[in-house]
Amino acid sequence: MANEEARVRTFQTDQQPRRVEDTFFMRFPYLRILELSDSLVQSIPDYIGKLIYPRLLDLDGTCVSCLPESISSLINLQILNLQRCQDLHSLPLAITRLSNLRRLGLAGTPINQVPEGVGRLKHLNDLGGFPVGGVSDDAKTQNGWKLEELEHLSHLRRLDLIKLERAALHTTGSVLADKRYPTWLGTTHLSSLKHLKLVDCKTCVYLPPIGQLANLRYLKIDGTTKVTKIGPEFVGCRGARANPRSMVSVAFPKLEVLVIRDLPNWEDWSFIEDAAGAAATEGGGDIYAEMRKGEALSPRLHLLPRLKKMELGGCPKLRALPRQPGRHATSLKELHLRGASCLKVVEDLQFLSEKLLIVGCEGLERVSNLPQVRELRLHDSPNLRRVEGLGSLQQLWLTKNMRDIPVLWMLGLQEQHRELHGEDVDVCTWCKG
Secondary structure: OHHHHHOOOEEEOOOOOOOOOOOHHHHOOOOOEEEOOOOOOOOOOHHHHHOOOOOEEEOOOOOOOOOOHHHHHOOOOOEEEOOOOOOOOEOOHHHHHOOOOOEEEOOOOOOOEEEOOHHHOOOOOEEEEEEEOOOOOOOOEEOOEOHHHHHHOOOOOEEEEEOHHHHHHOOOOOOOOOOOOOHHHHOHHHOOOOEEEEEOOOOOOOOOOOOOOOOOOEEEEEOOOOOOEEOHHHOOOHHHHHOOOOOOEEEOOOOOEEEEEOOOOOOEEOOOOOHHHHHHHOOOOOOOHHHHHHHHOOOOEEEOOOOOEEEEEOOOOOOOOOOHHHHHOOOOOEEEEEOOOOOOEEEOOOOOOOEEEEEOOOOOOEEEOOOOOOEEEEEOOOOOOEEEOOOOOOEEEEOHHHHOOOOOHHHHHHHHHHHHHOOOOEEEEOOOO
């Protein structure tokens, strides 16, 4: 039995909460894949440093409260998953010596003390739950990592940031009242980044200029509660501002999914501000006034050319959607709107081709000029008075509370559809789960 165990290369739990004794690590010296997720392992012994072969160590959802410095000997380790480890509050210095690490998962783990030097992990391409910070009385550990350390991780493809509101206090060594981000955050330093989440940035009042991340496919912004306006600073097209007659600039060139949730104070949204708006802010103390003015003068900016899906939820003060996606987002298939109670109009989305979902938009009055959309779903939007210009609509889904409301626009919608297609639109009952 001992010889058979010694030859084991892969060990995986069966998702049952089993206990793992310290001697376990001595029994399998040649392990390459060690998957202990959701087990009752509480500690990792120093002996793990004797296992020089592991490529994957998965401790997701375990009771581990600390990691030994001896893990620095796992020179071949490529994946270290520490997600959902509720008792783990610090990381050892050894983490920064895992030179072959490709993925470090920390999402859902309350890490508050980390060693300086995550930027030395040059091969990292997936970094989840990155705790932003960078201040501590201890020279060896710090209260979160500085955003500047990301500058050296040129292979990053997926990045989830938490506690981002602390970044602005530490990026230049002094307190910045306007909460700005490092200038490199939206530039070539993160050129490989494909997946980015900005979560619970409670004190940030602006979004970072990430429109020029060349390979970004997925972007989620969640819980940025102090943002009141999203403007041209989000696009970050410095080249277009400097020379409006230069070659066409593209913002978010490969972004496919944009999710914005829980921005309770967000009111205004525009990717490019008009000249009048830019002039009005000039000299008014707004740190982005010059940027907006430059964008207003640059007509050669294309936005979101590959965007397929956009979701907005929990944005009760948002008054209008930006005009630009209707003109530039030629790949847009789905738009989901939830809890945008001040939104009055959804219109002029020329390229939206599959689904429009509207939930809890009490102030919505008009949906118009969506010539390609094929499916419309409506719930809790009692003030909708006009629905028109949906010539390709095939299915209309209404929840019971919408079907009980006299919808006069239904007559016009059906009439247009009969003229174009010789038949009525299918009207279905949507049992919203």
